[in-house]
Amino acid sequence: MKYLEAIGKYFIMIWEVFKKPTKWPIMKSLILKEIDDLIYGAMGIIIFISFFIGGVVTIQTALNLNSPLLPKSLIGFATRQSVILEFAPTFTSIIMAGKVGSYITSSIGTMRVTEQIDALEVMGVNSLNYLVFPKIIATMMYPFAVAISMFVGILGGWIAAVFGGYAPSGEFIQGLQLDFDSFHVTYTFIKSVVFAFVIATVPSYHGFYMKGGALEVGKASTTAFVWTSVVIIIANYLLTQLLLG
Amino acid sequence: MIEVEDIHKSFGDNHVLKGISTTFEKGKTNLIIGQSGSGKTVFLKCLLGLFEPEEGQICYNGQYYSELSTKERRNLRQEMGMVFQGSALFDSMTVEGNVMFPLDMFTKQSKAEMQDRVDFVLERVNLIDAHKKYPAEISGGMQKRVAIARAIVMNPKYLFCDEPNSGLDPKTAILIDNLIHEITQEYDITTIINTHDMNSVMEIGEKIIFLKNGYKEWEGTNKEIFKTENEAVTDFVYSSELFKKVRQMYIEERN
Numbered sequence: 001m002k003y004l005e006a007i008g009k010y011f012i013m014i015w016e017v018f019k020k021p022t023k024w025p026i027m028k029s030l031i032l033k034e035i036d037d038l039i040y041g042a043m044g045i046i047i048f049i050s051f052f053i054g055g056v057v058t059i060q061t062a063l064n065l066n067s068p069l070l071p072k073s074l075i076g077f078a079t080r081q082s083v084i085l086e087f088a089p090t091f092t093s094i095i096m097a098g099k100v101g102s103y104i105t106s107s108i109g110t111m112r113v114t115e116q117i118d119a120l121e122v123m124g125v126n127s128l129n130y131l132v133f134p135k136i137i138a139t140m141m142y143p144f145a146v147a148i149s150m151f152v153g154i155l156g157g158w159i160a161a162v163f164g165g166y167a168p169s170g171e172f173i174q175g176l177q178l179d180f181d182s183f184h185v186t187y188t189f190i191k192s193v194v195f196a197f198v199i200a201t202v203p204s205y206h207g208f209y210m211k212g213g214a215l216e217v218g219k220a221s222t223t224a225f226v227w228t229s230v231v232i233i234i235a236n237y238l239l240t241q242l243l244l245g
Numbered sequence: 246m247i248e249v250e251d252i253h254k255s256f257g258d259n260h261v262l263k264g265i266s267t268t269f270e271k272g273k274t275n276l277i278i279g280q281s282g283s284g285k286t287v288f289l290k291c292l293l294g295l296f297e298p299e300e301g302q303i304c305y306n307g308q309y310y311s312e313l314s315t316k317e318r319r320n321l322r323q324e325m326g327m328v329f330q331g332s333a334l335f336d337s338m339t340v341e342g343n344v345m346f347p348l349d350m351f352t353k354q355s356k357a358e359m360q361d362r363v364d365f366v367l368e369r370v371n372l373i374d375a376h377k378k379y380p381a382e383i384s385g386g387m388q389k390r391v392a393i394a395r396a397i398v399m400n401p402k403y404l405f406c407d408e409p410n411s412g413l414d415p416k417t418a419i420l421i422d423n424l425i426h427e428i429t430q431e432y433d434i435t436t437i438i439n440t441h442d443m444n445s446v447m448e449i450g451e452k453i454i455f456l457k458n459g460y461k462e463w464e465g466t467n468k469e470i471f472k473t474e475n476e477a478v479t480d481f482v483y484s485s486e487l488f489k490k491v492r493q494m495y496i497e498e499r500n
Contacts, residue, residue: 020319022350023349023350026349026350110336114331114333114336115329115330115331115333116333116334116335116336118295118327118329118333119327119329119333119335121295122293122295122322122325122327122405123322123323123346123347123350123351124319124320124322124323124351125350
């Protein structure tokens, strides 16, 4: 019953976010600030993780292809498929749920605790639109981050393959091009848009409706990370079934 | 003027406000006092429109809040200024940004006009050199002044203050009290202050409402509070030895 109530409250929140919009010049500056905080600010960790994940996928694939009958190009093929289909969109999103999600919950939660949200309401500002809408729009830039993650992941794989002596560059690149289905990239971008929406809204919900003081802000951030991850994993399964199944 | 007619407010089984009726006059500093848990904050939030009472009416200059459309309520909100207990300044904005925020949100003034208005109100609250500072870089007393400046920048008809001098030293607390009182008279605002501070009660309480367990136990002025025989009020207001002696001296002087 508690969960049903929370789900209902979440969807009411989403509805409220799109009502009574803030003046465009103010909203524009808020969106740019959020892009800087949520996307640009997270690029370092995304690039770092993607590079090494790509490398690890390559090494593990290479170590498991023992048969001399299997061509080395399969290493490139497996790296491409793993990075594009799962590691870039899903793995990165879980990391983003931790980094960006906890930032969103704690920043909105602190505003709740210090009555800054009440101050907005008293002035007649739609606080949900003012606080959450720019975050949703900013995270719609997330597919660009995922595209960079895909590129860096594959680059990491290529470096690991070539410099680790697992596959020659030519064969690895040949594997990257093998049976390429462009819909897989579309599928990844669709997934990343859905995950971006989840990353922006689930932590906002936990921050906006939190009660208590500083300790509860910390607890809300943890809860937000757990629920954002759960929703991402469920959405990942449903979207995969829907788009590729 | 704000007229409150028999308002009730509950949260689940907790009946917080149990039929409060009163009038807050224009140009006067009205104080709500009472022990913690007496319903002061809930009452103030009802007056602000943040909570809607289950029963009763609140009338702002002849307009019943419950009869207003969403747009009219929004317009009414823009006629209200609020000073929160912890100031509630936006951390990410400078002092100037905080004060300019309502103008930026709700008016079509040019940047220069907004700047002039911000400079004027900051000067009015005696803050001259803090424009570019962030809330974390200024003292609690200065934060309260910024909050007052933000509350009056839109020329409100109603000013609400939730414990405006809590956490301040006595001298700064008196300065803040006097500033609110002066602004109330200068701009002919209906000011309502929620307070625990007995200095405020004695100094600026042109009308005082004492709440106890969700009921209005007593109302009167700061002159009348010296004479009242209401035991609940005297127990609360004169709980310290100092105030008991002050009251005794006042009564002896009058006799």
